[in-house]
Amino acid sequence: MLREWKEREYIPPKNMVKLFVKGSFELSKVMLKNFTKLKKVRQEKVIYRPPKRMYEIPEYKPGMKVVRSDEKYLRPTLFCNPYAKEIIALANHLGAFEKEPYEYANDVFEFVKRNVILQIVPIDGVVATLKRGYGSCIHKISLFIALCRAAGIKARYKLYALTVIDQWYDTFINVDPIMREWYDAMGYFMLHGEGEAYVDGKWVVADVGPTPERQVASGIPITKFGDDSIGIWADAIPGGIMRTESLPLGMGFLSKLMMNISPGSIARMNNNVINMYEKGKKMLEEMGGEEEYMKKMGGGMKMPTMKLEKKGIIFE
């Protein structure tokens, strides 16, 4: 079994384990040091109403097509079961086996990115996410991957720890030493990432995490299928990016543990995200849609359109 685990990449990569071990140590240190503060925060009650699901789950009918393969990147992995009825139904509904692979993957991307609201909840499976209508970026990536795999498109995770990518915290966090300690300790556990689907002979990145509304509310471009979230790469340390077939074992447990440190904070954060979503939605309405937003985006930060010309080029 161990071999199979390893083969499917259930065993977290070494540097992830290192991060977690180091993180646990740092976190307990800070928690002990700030015991009273923590107690106070934990007692705080924050009102939180989870968002409503924004879509209907299509009905499963026997005989619906699905690709069952034991090939790497196509088979089920932890928290990501492409053979679940709900997933098969949705995959068919989204046009699996009818559309070209790229088109289908793009539609899956748009579906997951737009319809599943970002909320921090402990890691669970794709069906739970689909039924709930919200989840963390990890949940959203898993859903994206499951829908791709169900249609026979290889898909995987691209994860990175955030400790390695922040530079801007100098301005915000570095100012207060306690804050910095917390922030740093938390960083070891915070994985962020994107999905990747293998279409037309290459891996295409899918930044499914943020809904367009949230991107609008924070004044950043709306990412499309194939758009990297810029700035991340440049700061990931060598070896810091993990591309895996599966989420690692232990992640569900760890994420529950993290949530329990301060449930009030999580609720507050989830409220923030919902507020941001609403704000972005309103902004888009006022502005006249996403296209307008992208045009206005950064004013000068516009993108000309380009009709490719051949000029003096001769293709042999």
Place this chain on the structure above:
Amino acid sequence: MIEKEEYIKKLHSYLKKYVASDPTPGEEALYKPVDIYNVPKKEAEEYKYKSIKYIFKHHYENNSFYHDYCKENNVSPDDIKSIEDFNKIPLIADKFFKSYPEGREFAMWLATLYTGELPSIVIKKKDDHDGIINKFREAGLVVTYSSGTSGKHTFIPRSQRTFNAAEYAIAKSAITMLYPEWEYDINGYLLMPHPFKTNVFAGKVCGMYFDVIKDVRVALERELSADLIQQAMQTNLKGRVIRYAMQRETNKIIDRIINWLRKNDKEGNKISFIGAPFLLYFVMEKLEKDGEYFNFGRKGSIVTGGGWKIYEDKRISTEDFRKKVEEILGIPQELCLDLYGMVEGNGWMTQCPEGHYLHVPNTYYHVRVIDENGEDVAYGEKGRFAFLDGLAHSYPGFIVSGDEVRMYEECPVCHRSTPVLAPEVKRARGSEMRGCAEEMRRVLSMDMGGADA
């Protein structure tokens, strides 16, 4: 001491091969001034107006996608009647130069970016990016890309003319600021990949180094290919092996540089370093560890460019770097200057020796600092670095970068007449990276710390 005019004239004679025989207004604005960073304001504005107006018209008329873009924005060359009107010139996001298609369409993409006609270029089916770049090179173009580890590169198609201007400009920029210390009889060390073997712009543009000083050593004989860098980022065994190899290679390079320092010190030669600061930083760390110090004094000079991230988690300021240079190599801080430029542009912001503010070459290069709505921010305010480049002849160089800068109307320290940027430039990365986890971390840490950010 050599007169400045004489000094620049001498430099010009070494740079002859980069000089255009039929200069555009932008090129004139580069060649003519004795001190490119100290042209009287009115005169500089005249140069600049002519340069930018000319080059804008050129791209409007000879570049189809930029022409359409201008139409979309309702701007034509007739609308540009003064420097104030420069704000009407449509800017292109730097991201645009990264948005290339794959396969053979990449060649067409480069051709479309290119302003004007191209000679015929034959592309074979098997040609990949590098293959296509080489085909363009054979046709007399210089296609370079950004270094760096990002998945996508920025590709810029330069004509020989535009590339020559970039080379001339970088040499003149650095040497002007180092006045009167430059002379031909210097031994130099290039802390970059070999300019003649790389397609990375920052490396290639250093080719002029071989023209302006007598003897040049190159630290990285082999090129770090984009592929190699990407592979080194991987967690797998291959990635580890590559990183290990890189580490070993770096150690050898450091030893070579130290030996070179010893030799020149003994012989009393003048020395110069140009390139990425991190290698020299490693050298200095080694020297410090071994308790070895030099005292080159005014016989040494250092020009750095970019790459202030020394290790994955360590950044140093240009100031700390200068102090270290002074302490370990004995080179005074005023002879340790940083340049700020980018693959998309041909202008070089250069630190002044007195205050180490980055001076803008304002005879051919117009800098704007803008907010997210594309409006100019006030002097001293933070914003995105944008520029109109009077030397970019082969592609429209009207570009907004992702870098975050502050501009001042004049240098708070020296007397030169140009606007300046504050010495530390930050890559502005939008809040893109604020994924769900980042947000969580922020909220949690704020809660615990009790602070309100």
